[in-house]
Amino acid sequence: MRPALFAPLALFAVVLAIGYIGFQLEDPQRLPSALLGKPFPAFAAPRLDGGSGALVRREDLLGSPVLVNVWATWCPTCRAEHDELLRIHAAAPTLRIIGVNYKDDAAKARRWLRAYGDPYEFNLVDLDGALGVELGVYGAPETFLLNPEGEVVFKQVGAVTSDIWRQELAPRLAAMGMRVDDGAELPEVGAAPPSAALEADVPA
């Protein structure tokens, strides 16, 4: 018997092990927390309003807490969530809220912001969902809270509600030293939110 003849078997065992571990990682049940505690991925995306024309990068999100909100006009839940974002913006005006306009039409997105109010510092355009793939986004809405170092400290799949704000976001922001005024009134904008189910939609 020649030991060399067992080399293919050993090699195969390695491939199999990689496949097994990789498969465990890709278990969809585990994915919502995949980015938790990890740095927000590096990216470069244009701004919805054009900005200075330069692409926005991960470095632009560092230095203070940031709420990254993935949304789209085709997503009714995002409409329901929108007023809560406006309220958060009023309650914590120093909190940067960055939108990711996901697989959407830019003209429609601008109309939406004009009609319903704009809680965002600015929006990133993710026309083909490439950034969404980086973020492991299932659909819209999804929201990430980043600390000043750019690490994801909290992730919400589905709408951010007032409960999520009170129980998850506000305490974390306070712990990061941000002043949060919880008595802020909901600004009067747009129509009342539809009673859409508060779960994530998938793009059509």
Add this chain to the structure above:
Amino acid sequence: MIPELGHLAVILALALSGAGAALGLVGAGLGRSAWMRAAASAVWGQLLFMALGFAALVYAFLVDDFSVAYVAQNSNSLLPWQYKISAVWGAHEGSLLLWTLIMGLWMAAVAACSGRLPLGFLARSLGVLCLLNGGFLSFLLLTSNPFERLLPLPPADGADLNPLLQDFGLIVHPPMLYAGYVGLAVPFAFAVAALLSRQLDSAWARWSRPWTNVAWAFLTLGIALGSWWAYYELGWGGWWFWDPVENASFMPWLAATALLHSLAASEKRGAFKSWTLLLALTAFSLSLLGAFIVRSGVLTSVHAFAVDPTRGLFILAFLALVVGGALALFGVRGGAAWSAVRHGLFSRETFLLLNNLLLVVALAVVLLGTLYPLAYEAATGGDKISIGPPWFNRFFTPLMLVAAAALGVGPFVGWKRSNLRRLGRRLLACFAVSAGLALLVGLLLGESLSLGGAGALLLGLWIVATQGADLLRRRRLGGASTPLAYWGMSLAHLGFAVSLLGVALTHELSVEKDVRLAPGETFVQAGVSFRFEGVVEASGPNYRAQRGLFEVDDGGRHLQLAPEKRRYLAGGSVMTEAAIDPGLFKDIYVSLGESLDGGDWAVRIHIKPFVRWIWLGALLMAFGGTLAVADRRYRRLALRFAPGRRGLAGRPAGAGTAA
């Protein structure tokens, strides 16, 4: 009722596969010839029940039986009938059913055509095939039953077939590809049977060659069809993306190509036998790995639908059992096939070895590039990296160029050793001819080529020149007796050259422009003018479309191109349908992008010279591989076969035929 009968037929096929495996393997072990003969009957039974099961699913699609979950998910009452049939293999469950049907066909073909093989060897081969089919059928029944009902509330209409798949290319691409994947199970089974029965002379190599050729030809066609489909349907104008799913089909192809060549050396000279065995095991193992990659969703993004953990785990366990078992058997028994056959440095053996080395390194490059992101993710606990086309191209292209250079020499050198001086003279003459041709083609093209492009052009013509010269030499020496196997080899090698020329010239000369056009505006590129007439509404059987109208003037030749953006009614998904004017020397490709402000449109215009040659070459390769099987040699050998004898290898009709 019919779907339930189909389900029952698949269950019966599973029972028969168990019976066939037991009869074949145990019967051969115990030496009971009645059991061994019965294994063939179990194979025919499996084919019958697989055909019934498949027909039941086709029927459910044709009559719009939306109470069957799989039909409801993948069909729609508006879908044209030919797509209703192809929708059977449009998603996971049905494609697995097709896979097992094709497996049934291959098994039956082995049972029908191998009457002259030693009974023990045949029974073991059929037993291994039945075992594999049993694995596929269990997978189908346990994790992916296509006959599952949506009761008591069936939907009124189906969700429609993914519009990307509503296309001729996708009707034929999966069956071809599966025929190739599954066909590689035959050399695999022969190799395992050879190891089990310790029949490790060159006879099993001779029996494996025709099966390997046919499976390889199917795989070649399947991959080419997939590439062609991606080119005209995905709307990006590319023809290969080094995507994990493509790589999954390319890896077994590389292994099978190496196997074809290595089998030649093993049959003719008894050389590299344990290596050839290993390649036979590897080629099919890579088919299974490909199935795992595609079907478990392990390498696709999280957005892949219907990622079912039990499926991935099942395939992984099956892979461990089948491949692990075969490789362990190889470790224990493969040493008996170890052979030291002497040959000179300039011999056909050396060149076949070089061919294998290059193909296996190329295979390693693709395997590494495909699995490394996964390994990285596994090692770092979730970080992602991606390996893109530049990486693959950087390693793969030089390997193929070296392979092309060696391929020119290969046919000239004889077995054992060659007369160096005569060889050198011939090669020099061929090189002069190919260099002259390359210069001529370069001048005719009137474009400057990069160094790599010029090199690829030279090497493509080098293969043409050397094959041509060798053919002339044979005609002079042997008159009309050139065997079909030789013609097959030459055609396949020419096919490689044609594909190489296509890849190189498309890469060098393509023009790709994204332009903004207003109705009435004209855009001129590379001597072709495009007048954009505007966009009209149009509708098809199950979609509405915006159809762009282009008047194209290609050097005096007028034509109209009408690319579309389709919105499918059932799912609402939007598809880009490029308009292509195909030509042997140039494709003109227009696809409609986004509608911009003021009635303007973003339009993508490509001019792709020689892109057809890529697939034309693949057709030639597949045809060559099939032609070689038709050679009289195989039939005569089948008649004259005597186990364990190698005396037939030196006969003149077969001598000097490598592929």
